[in-house]
Amino acid sequence: MPTSVCNGVRVAGTNRLSSMASPATLSTGTDELLTALVGARDRTLAMVAHLSTHDMERVLNPLLSPLVWDLGHIAAYEDLWLAHRFGGLELLRPDLAALYDAFETPRAVRGDLEILDRRESIDYLDEVRARTLEVASEQGTGDGTLFELVLRHELQHTETMRQAMGEAGLLRTGEPDRTPLADGGGDLDLVPVAAGMFLMGADPDGFAYDNERPVHAVDLPAFAIARRPVTNATWMAFAEGGGYVRREWWSDEGWAWKEEYDITHDMTVADGPPLAPVCHVSWFEADAFARSLGLRLPTEHEWERAATSAQEILQDTGRVWEWTASPFGGYPGFIAHPYPEYSEVFFGPKYRVLRGGCWATHARVATPTFRNWDLPQRRQIFSGVRLASGSER
Numbered sequence: 465m466p467t468s469v470c471n472g473v474r475v476a477g478t479n480r481l482s483s484m485a486s487p488a489t490l491s492t493g494t495d496e497l498l499t500a501l502v503g504a505r506d507r508t509l510a511m512v513a514h515l516s517t518h519d520m521e522r523v524l525n526p527l528l529s530p531l532v533w534d535l536g537h538i539a540a541y542e543d544l545w546l547a548h549r550f551g552g553l554e555l556l557r558p559d560l561a562a563l564y565d566a567f568e569t570p571r572a573v574r575g576d577l578e579i580l581d582r583r584e585s586i587d588y589l590d591e592v593r594a595r596t597l598e599v600a601s602e603q604g605t606g607d608g609t610l611f612e613l614v615l616r617h618e619l620q621h622t623e624t625m626r627q628a629m630g631e632a633g634l635l636r637t638g639e640p641d642r643t644p645l646a647d648g649g650g651d652l653d654l655v656p657v658a659a660g661m662f663l664m665g666a667d668p669d670g671f672a673y674d675n676e677r678p679v680h681a682v683d684l685p686a687f688a689i690a691r692r693p694v695t696n697a698t699w700m701a702f703a704e705g706g707g708y709v710r711r712e713w714w715s716d717e718g719w720a721w722k723e724e725y726d727i728t729h730d731m732t733v734a735d736g737p738p739l740a741p742v743c744h745v746s747w748f749e750a751d752a753f754a755r756s757l758g759l760r761l762p763t764e765h766e767w768e769r770a771a772t773s774a775q776e777i778l779q780d781t782g783r784v785w786e787w788t789a790s791p792f793g794g795y796p797g798f799i800a801h802p803y804p805e806y807s808e809v810f811f812g813p814k815y816r817v818l819r820g821g822c823w824a825t826h827a828r829v830a831t832p833t834f835r836n837w838d839l840p841q842r843r844q845i846f847s848g849v850r851l852a853s854g855s856e857r
């Protein structure tokens with residue numbers, strides 16, 4: 465670990481320091497960031513260490529990338545943002561830039577490409593990381609933003625990799641987390657929240673994604689939100705009580721999707737202990753489920769209000785991603801930063817927001833203001849549902 469680096473930022477909600485710190489002073493911000501980068505890499509590689517090379521290189525799920533693509537992409541992203549954009553170096557492998565660019569090479573075609581094999585991907589990760597540490601030892605980490613971006617990018621990709629591994633039965637022992645919820649679930653126990661104003665989004669200090677800013681006041685009518693996410697047992701009652709045949713519970717779009725695809729044969733919903741949170745449900749199903757009970761999904765405003773309340777309303781967040789009623793969009797005054805392909809290109813009515821994180825989400829990513837998104841038919845993510853009621857805003 466370099467010791468002569470300095471920078472101006474502490475991460476994750478702590479104080480912003482002066483960027484005038486002397487180069488001789490070891491800044492905890494930089495040290496913490498570099499330690500976290502190294503720790504994340506150790507966990508990424510440990511996550512796949514037990515896999516065969518064949519399983520690393522094949523397509524495990526047609527919606528997801530081969531695991532080696534994620535590894536090469538993690539390396540290419542780090543090289544682009546830290547060695548190249550931040551450090552001013554030429555790209556290590558300009559020939560690979562397009563291959564590992566998520567937009568130029570969408571998921572659907574990643575299985576057909578000549579990409580780096582397992583050994584080459586890990587070598588690429590190592591070589592890029594050496595450049596990162598070199599740049600940081602010479603220049604510090606600046607305001608920390610790009611290092612934090614790269615760190616969280618790797619952490620997010622390890623979750624995507626776990627999605628692919630999970631469906632193929634390749635997760636390590638102990639994953640996924642299927643611990644039952646306490647007190648019999650509490651998934652139908654709705655907690656009232658009074659009408660009022662709250663501040664939504666990430667405050668200007670510390671790292672946050674562009675889509676979490678700017679922080680803005682939101683005036684919410686009264687609502688109620690479940691104390692805990694919906695359990696497998698409650699979901700089974702829905703499925704066995706005609707959940708997938710009662711047309712009146714489904715949106716037009718959801719019903720059309722359900723009729724077109726034989727959805728009972730992909731991901732295994734409601735698999736696991738009865739009192740564990742239901743996982744791998746689509747937004748369409750979550751919406752129908754809530755309607756079957758005369759309830760609804762929370763908006764992301766309601767979710768964040770409850771999650772940031774001093775009252776500790778929400779229990780067991782971070783077990784499964786929680787679908788919200790909200791489409792993914794920019795907050796008033798949104799500015800794309802540092803690139804529009806992170807969030808802005810996904811804004812619009814197609815994508816729905818999920819909140820809270822799941823067992824596979826690193827705590828550094830799963831903040832109360834973090835916004836995840838996916839299409840309403842998707843079930844490969846570790847997605848569940850928390851119920852709400854009240855007049856929707």
Ligand code: AVJ
Binds near residue numbers: 835
């Ligand atoms: C925020 C999880 C939707 O996986 O598409 C990874 C995160 N962005 N690389 C995704 C992301 C760029 C993103 N999600």
Ligand code: FE
Binds near residue numbers: 537566621
């Ligand atoms: Fe990515």
